[in-house]
Amino acid sequence: MLVVSRLDDATADTVTEELNRRRVPVVRLDPGDFPTDITVAARLDSGGLSGNMRTATRNATLDHVRSVYWRRPRPYTAPPGLDDQAARWCVEEARYGLGGLLAALPAAHYVNHPWRNRNAEYKPAQLSTAATCGFDIPSTLLTNSVDAAREFAHEHGPVIYKPFRNTDYQDPSGRALTVWVEEVDPDDLTAGVTHTTHLFQKRVNAVADLRVIAVGRDVFTVRIDGSPGLDWRRHYDSLSYSLTDTPPYLAKSIHQYLDAFGLVFGAFDFGVDRDGRIWWYECNPNGQFAWFPEPITARIVSAVADQLQHAGEHLAR
Structure with a gap:
């Protein structure tokens, strides 16, 4: 079983600990450690995929991996000492090489498959799909038009702004900043709206x-x-x-x-x-769940571990 995540991931920690308690063999790796601390040798022919992947402490036989817990790996990296162009090339080759391999393990049950995660991260797709699934959705506007944003705010106010993604952002001193969900005053909507797509929504x-x-x-x-x-x-x-x-x-x-x-x-x-x-x-x-009180977290961890240990068999129950 593979757990794919960065080192500082409390949610992956809790699931890994539960799998260890159940004596389920686990290999944990972070693609951000490749190629420095991960070595891969995969063979593909008419018989399918075989080979292995090694970390500093573990070895995974690729065609024996039954489950993959895909959490929050770091971005792919290049080895030190390369110029910018060579580094970019190595990063892209790692993304499509190692990343493609990790997404193509033939016998694995993914929680979730990384490509399914990627497709489901786009908020416009989320909102559209949620509507077809019968959820109640607050009135929402996606726009880069100041006039449209102001009209929406006057029509549906109070209105909030929320980012499409938690993207790394720093102030001039290098201090990391977070863009939170905030209420919007129509008078504060300026030409900055035109710089990119914004999501405005009627406040609940x-x-x-x-x-x-x-x-x-x-x-x-x-x-x-x-x-x-x-x-x-x-x-x-x-x-x-x-x-x-x-x-x-x-x-x-x-x-x-x-x-x-x-x-x-x-x-x-x-x-x-x-x-x-x-x-x-x-x-x-x-999403995260490890910060909940232990009795709540324990039930969720058990359900995730069941999915991984039994490779989705209990989905039909």
């Missing part, structure tokens, strides 16, 4: 948030209370969590959504308004 007057973790046919709904602001990720110290029943209609839509993207795992975010209506925010196909 939420009294609570839901993080719903779906693992195969298992669905775990965690209610999050206590956030004093729009983006609960900024207020972890103020939050409380409770595992609650998943409404059947919501579980049905979640399974339809996973099937539409070919996902085994998804971390869904919703807001609950004063009338109890549940509003779709997004689905991270590779």
